[in-house]
Amino acid sequence: MVHHWIAKFLRMHVVLRILLLASLIMILFGYIIHLIEPNNFPTVFEGIWWAVVTAATIGYGDYAPETFAGRITGIILMLVGIAIVSSYFVSLAATAVTMQAAFIEGKLNFKGNQHMIIIGWNERSKEMIASIYKKDPLRKVVLIDETLDEMPVEYKNIHFIKGRANQDDILKKANIHGAQCVVITADQHKSESFADMNTITMLLAVKGMNPKIRCIAEILTSAQVENARRAGADEIIQSNILASSLILNSLSSPSTMASMIDLISHSDNQVLLTSEPFKIEMVGKSFNDAYIHFFNKNIMLVGIKRGEKSLINPSHDFVIKKDDLAILITE
Template sequence: MPHFIYSSFIRLPLAIRILLIALMVILTFGFIISILEPHNFPTVFDGVWWAVITASTVGYGDYVPHTIPGKVTGIILILTGAGFLSTYFVTLAAAAVTRQNDYLEGKVNFKGEQHLIIIGWNERSRELITALAEEHKGVSIALIDETLRSNPSPGEVHFIQGRSNQDQVLLKANIRKANKVIITADQNRDELQADMNSILSLLAVKGLNPGVPCIVEILTSEQVANARRAGADEIIQTNILTSSVMIHSISAQEMVTSFLDLLGHLNGRRLRLMPAKEFEYEVTFTDLSALLLKDGMLLFGIKRGEETFVNPPHPFSIDSDDELIVIA
């Protein structure tokens, strides 16, 4: 039995152990002083009160021992109880500092739900986090990266340090309760190696939470099919987008500049997909465009299955299964 109590006591956190010892010392000395000087300390609670005040070195003076045994008891209490209490508060302060350091270094588990997980720290993820923090203040973001040693945005994201293709790292980010996952490519690696790493992270994510929507950045067109097989819901081919802009800049630099300015001045508007079934059937693209424009929405494309039609030729009939690409 004593060994069981000792083993259970040793397993407790250090701060709890020191607090229990300090409480035991205070209760013991409070009981002793009430026995030694019953006239000055009528109840055990008065003795405990005196022990707390004395051990904390406050010393109100409302209860004071007058006999030699009582004063000796007070001296012993100061030498022992004050030490334990001081150690307790120092331990609490050290634990708070350690906890804060662990948070900044990405060692603390994320406890939130319905959050966004961003994998990889780079300029793209930084811009994404900044935009979300400004326009969607209620969104919780968990950032996973193995190259960082501290949280790059302590006020905006919860940082998890580690490899995103490891289950324990994803579980620390509470992947099973996540609302969406964005996997960015590590452009410090070879493009093929970066894509393989992104697909491996995608497989790990889908293995732990098959239903979570995943947006994956792929650098090489050869790996797009593999990303789809791995379960990617959306694939962003940044190299193709960049190449397209560069090609247009050769023949029409002013147009590219205007296009980039347009992207930067949407003023909070967002591209979105709307189901066409909300509107009348057999309506044309031109008629629907005029109708949406009255509500402040600009229709510029139609998504029909796997095909996308941007500014389709007139007349272009809208099917009930189509999706409308609008800026709203």
């Protein structure tokens, strides 16, 4: 039984062990001084109070031993107390420094919930994190990357975890079970095909750990789009197609390029392209009726998402169905 408690004590954190040891010593010396000088220390609590202020070298002077045995006890307590108290604060400071270093180096588990996980550090994830912090500084974001040696940004809402996101222990560190969504960016250090295979592997790992979590994946090659869907991607961003489309539009209409970039990015006015379900009263009405409905709310309806297809600027008499989504430009 004694060995069991000793083993439990030794398994505790060093700061907690020193604190418990110091508490036991304070109680012991408080009880001893009460026995030696019961008139000067009428209760054990007053003895403990004297032991604490003596060991901490504060010395209020409200209680002081008067006998030879009491003063010898005080000397012993001061010698022992200084060592223990110093050890406690040194260990506390060392633990704080170690914890801070572990946090910066991406070694600490994330304890929060309803957070976003971004996999991969690059210019896209950098811009996403900056935009999220600008819009909602309290929104928690966990960044997972294996190439970084330390946290790349200093936003208070960011928690960095170093490692490969296709490993279960790394996803557990990011609290994948409590996360709201996952964004997987393509690894620009790899070839396009290998980067897509890496993304699909991460999708399988994420969905294997949390099948219900919403996953947004960046895919570089068209050949891997269906595989990404099979792996569980809820949304697929084909960044190469988007970039090609912008270049072609720039060639045909040079003056519109800046406007298109402002539209698809987080501009200063926070103009966003978003989608939402139509209200039940809009079902059965025409696209023109829906356009006027949103226009009166200072929102522009630009298209309809029906299943996997997005219909941009359909005919005015296009009829809205129950499961359609409105593609909107909103501020």
